[in-house]
Amino acid sequence: MTEQKMIQVPEGLAGNRADAGIAKLLGFSRAYVAEIIESGSVFQNDIAISKSDLLLKDAWLQITLPKPKPLLELVAELVPDLKVIYQDKDIVVVDKPEGVASHPSVGWSGPTVGGALLALGITMSTSGVAERQGIVSRLDVGTSGLMVLTRTEIAYSRMKQAFRDRKVDKTYHALVQGHPDPSSGTIDAPIARHPKHEYKFTVANDGKPSITHYQTLEAFRAASLLEVELETGRTHQIRVHFSAFKHPLVGDTLYGCDPKLAAHLKMSRQWLHAIKLGFIHPTTGEYVSFDSEYPEDLVGSLQILRAD
Numbered sequence: 041m042t043e044q045k046m047i048q049v050p051e052g053l054a055g056n057r058a059d060a061g062i063a064k065l066l067g068f069s070r071a072y073v074a075e076i077i078e079s080g081s082v083f084q085n086d087i088a089i090s091k092s093d094l095l096l097k098d099a100w101l102q103i104t105l106p107k108p109k110p111l112l113e114l115v116a117e118l119v120p121d122l123k124v125i126y127q128d129k130d131i132v133v134v135d136k137p138e139g140v141a142s143h144p145s146v147g148w149s150g151p152t153v154g155g156a157l158l159a160l161g162i163t164m165s166t167s168g169v170a171e172r173q174g175i176v177s178r179l180d181v182g183t184s185g186l187m188v189l190t191r192t193e194i195a196y197s198r199m200k201q202a203f204r205d206r207k208v209d210k211t212y213h214a215l216v217q218g219h220p221d222p223s224s225g226t227i228d229a230p231i232a233r234h235p236k237h238e239y240k241f242t243v244a245n246d247g248k249p250s251i252t253h254y255q256t257l258e259a260f261r262a263a264s265l266l267e268v269e270l271e272t273g274r275t276h277q278i279r280v281h282f283s284a285f286k287h288p289l290v291g292d293t294l295y296g297c298d299p300k301l302a303a304h305l306k307m308s309r310q311w312l313h314a315i316k317l318g319f320i321h322p323t324t325g326e327y328v329s330f331d332s333e334y335p336e337d338l339v340g341s342l343q344i345l346r347a348d
Contacts, residue, residue: 047101047237048236049095049100054098057095062095066239067145067239077089077091084100084101115152118156119140119159121335122151125186127162131189133317135186138335142179143178153189174189183309186314190322195323208318209319215264218286220285230243231243231277231280241274251271253268253270263301289311291305291308305340305344306337
């Protein structure tokens with residue numbers, strides 16, 4: 041059976057091409073969304089649209105999704121920009137580029153971390169559903185940086201527990217619009233699914249506890265570079281918290297960024313990078329830590345800001 045969705049266009053995606061905007065909204069690949077639109081399965085305010093039509097603010101989208109495949113396959117695919125930072129018999133740490141999903145999902149036809157490792161001959165633990173083997177935490181498709189995966193059952197079990205117990209040190213750098221006041225602090229605000237947008241999250245009283253610590257590293261005329269440490273690990277946590285704080289991440293159209301600033305800085309994704317990762321090794325018991333450098337697009341945007 042097909043699946044129908046009624047979704048209201050959020051302000052941050054108004055003015056986007058339909059294929060690009062809906063891909064960001066649903067977390068699907070742009071090519072997959074274009075196929076759905078071209079099949080006549082997407083209406084905006086009851087009018088069929090083409091992939092190049094623009095999304096209208098607060099318009100209602102009626103989307104008919106094709107029947108999902110019963111099984112998601114992990115496809116081996118080399119990703120030249122994905123770097124294996126460390127590996128042993130129990131874990132592997134990678135530096136993930138943007139545009140790569142953590143694992144396969146319905147509608148995503150692009151590369152995945154698991155598929156890239158499979159292509160390199162690196163096997164993962166078998167716990168969990170098949171397409172998520174070894175996955176103990178995730179990064180959004182549009183977020184770059186460090187991820188740890190597990191290769192044995194004991195490592196999988198212990199790392200999952202470490203994330204649940206908040207014993208993994210996760211540090212990100214984020215470029216946000218404007219200048220947070222205070223320049224350093226903590227955002228303690230529960231996060232839940234957005235009531236109107238299925239693939240979006242929001243701060244809500246009935247949400248799950250979510251705590252984000254931040255400090256300003258560098259202030260520019262229109263934006264601030266922050267170091268962010270997560271005490272919890274909710275989906276889209278950094279993006280949601282700073283959007284609610286009225287300082288959305290640069291380039292994050294789903295959560296209300298200024299598209300003109302994003303275009304000026306040549307950012308086509310949220311400016312967010314998992315720069316440091318530290319934890320107790322699941323089998324040796326030793327504390328290990330890893331660091332990552334900014335990819336080229338993030339470096340380029342900072343150079344533009346410093347020249348303004």
